[in-house]
Amino acid sequence: MRFQLIDEQQALRAAVRDVVGRFLSAGPSWLVAARGGAAKGHSPAPLVDRGLWSALGELGVFSLRLPEAEGGAGLGLPEAVLVFEELGWALVPGPLVATHLAAGVVPGAATGEAVVAAADGSLVEWLDEADVVMPGAEGAVAMRSVDPLTPVHRVPAPARVEPVAVLLTAAEQLGTAGRVCGLAVQHARTREQFGQPIGAFQAVKHLCAQSLVRVEVARAAVYAAAVTGDAVDIAAARLLADEAAVRGARDCLQVHGGMGFTWESEVHLHLKRAWVRARRGGGGTESEELLAADLAGSAS
Known part of the structure; x- marks a missing residue:
């Protein structure tokens, strides 16, 4: 199968990299927090960069697959994959997938005004930083995470993963x-x-x-x-x-x-x-x- 991105897909990917790149060039707050915590000999308090989160919402990252009638872009999985590839490339922290899936269900998720956490299998990431926690995360217990920028909790009953x-x-x-x-x-x-x-x-x-x-x-x-x-x-x-x-x-x-x-x-x-x-x-x-x-x- 031969893949060739169309102009609109290339523009979308470039737009995401540009927005994220501006925050990275200014010194990402999450990396600063990690360094500060390491200097003190302990893990830093996790930090969702709310400014970047709002910028991603304004760009349409979370509402990407919502129908245009509901305020989304009406795009599909191929475009979402391109966007999330860029977010992974830039090491952007936060419950990106959970917030994206909550768009259209949780008020504020689509626009980046709300940070949404959800159980993904047996884990919940960013539980304490979230504005909204989806059902299935009840009884979650905090765990020590190998990644100082991704706090995790374990849930007693693994949730079904879409x-x-x-x-x-x-x-x-x-x-x-x-x-x-x-x-x-x-x-x-x-x-x-x-x-x-x-x-x-x-x-x-x-x-x-x-x-x-x-x-x-x-x-x-x-x-x-x-x-x-x-x-x-x-x-x-x-x-x-x-x-x-x-x-x-x-x-x-x-x-x-x-x-x-x-x-x-x-x-x-x-x-x-x-x-x-x-x-x-x-x-x-x-x-x-x-x-x-x-x-x-x-x-x-």
């Missing part, structure tokens, strides 16, 4: 995978050892090349699943995107060496975010079982 939520998580993972691949290549070109860029060494070349292959395979799967909307296609895309994000971030950290763990670097935050996303509902064993059942049915 295929759209699984796909949008895959899109975020795809964005992370693309970002860390680019960071690894950039560092390999500029960092020198023994009088030459480290990218000249075969081991580093292999890490970067393998990362790129995983990104492109995952991208094809995620885009295809956005077109078909099929649950099995979404499961396959999620598995590939999780692998591309987690392994890509680990390899990027390997390329950067010790400096990748410092608070001046965003590399370790991408890895931690990818780990947390991979624990959301619809990934791992759940997607594997869905694929296995489909294959078994086809064989019989």
Whole structure:
């Protein structure tokens, strides 16, 4: 299947990157908070950047798939995937998927005036920061999160996960995978050892090349699943995107060496975010079982 983005889709993706880029260039508040907490020897209080949240709402990120008659853009899953890929690329924190799915249901969600949290499988992210918590998060217990910018709670009864939520998580993972691949290549070109860029060494070349292959395979799967909307296609895309994000971030950290763990670097935050996303509902064993059942049915 050959994918070619139309002009409107390219413009949408560019608009999201522009809006997010303006906040990043000014110094993202969530990264400042993370560094401040680390300097004091403890995790920082999580922070949803309300200014960015409102800007995303004004841009139509949350109302993207709402009908025009309801104030939305009337677009589909392919456009939503492009948007969430950009948000993952930029490491934007907050319950983006939950708020997007709540548009048209929760007042203020579509415009970015409300931050909405929801149970996703056995986890709820950003529970204490949310203005509205969807049903299913009752009895949630706080857990220590590996990502200092994504607080999580565990719910006693895992909630059913919509295929759209699984796909949008895959899109975020795809964005992370693309970002860390680019960071690894950039560092390999500029960092020198023994009088030459480290990218000249075969081991580093292999890490970067393998990362790129995983990104492109995952991208094809995620885009295809956005077109078909099929649950099995979404499961396959999620598995590939999780692998591309987690392994890509680990390899990027390997390329950067010790400096990748410092608070001046965003590399370790991408890895931690990818780990947390991979624990959301619809990934791992759940997607594997869905694929296995489909294959078994086809064989019989």
